[in-house]
Amino acid sequence: MAGVVRVLVVDDEALVRHALRVFISDDDRVTLVGEATDGSEVVDACRTVKPDVVVMDIKMHEISGIEATRRVLQWNPRCRVLALTTFTTEWRALEILRAGACGYLVKNSTPEQIVDAIVAAHAGDRVVSPEVQERFVRSAIEAHDSPVPETPALSDRERRIIELIAQGLSNAEVAEALHYAEGTVKADIRHINHLWNVENRLQIVLRATEFGIISL
Structure with a gap:
């Protein structure tokens, strides 16, 4: 053995x-x-x-x-x-x-x-x-091709939410860590999606990496 x-x-x-x-x-x-x-x-x-x-x-x-x-x-x-x-x-x-x-x-x-x-x-x-790798590549390309605002206008709470998302925390876990309602966290994530012209959590993390807010 x-x-x-x-x-x-x-x-x-x-x-x-x-x-x-x-x-x-x-x-x-x-x-x-x-x-x-x-x-x-x-x-x-x-x-x-x-x-x-x-x-x-x-x-x-x-x-x-x-x-x-x-x-x-x-x-x-x-x-x-x-x-x-x-x-x-x-x-x-x-x-x-x-x-x-x-x-x-x-x-x-x-x-x-x-x-x-x-x-x-x-x-x-x-x-x-392989199918997940393909999605990673496609999301990275889409995030790179999307218009990037000159200044990521985020609140301190939104920045902290992004950091916790990048650590792999779910919405519920983010809410618990920050002592906010899960609905508040979801609303903040929707605002980030709209602000940065992205659609999902991975694209948020990739865009935040481009801005230097986090590092992977």
């Missing part, structure tokens, strides 16, 4: 966990050492089975994969987290990558792609599904 990558699967769908169990058991480069059904269970599971790589769903009932990723890396910064989700939107990928995940795959990936990504993640590589 020397050199075999130890894998913990975190997903609230039993069918997905079963499929991953089968995929992993068919490849001698990896071994399944544990499963968890929610982000709230992940740290206890990690302490028990000590995985090399955690395969993490994003949307779960109690604690999201984004927050669970932060908790895993607080437990062990050397552990690698690979997101496996149905979402193909680039801002979802950005959220969990900013939280510390080293890869992002969608669930229509083949068994070979999933196991190859686990092995690559353990080796220190970053793996992102």
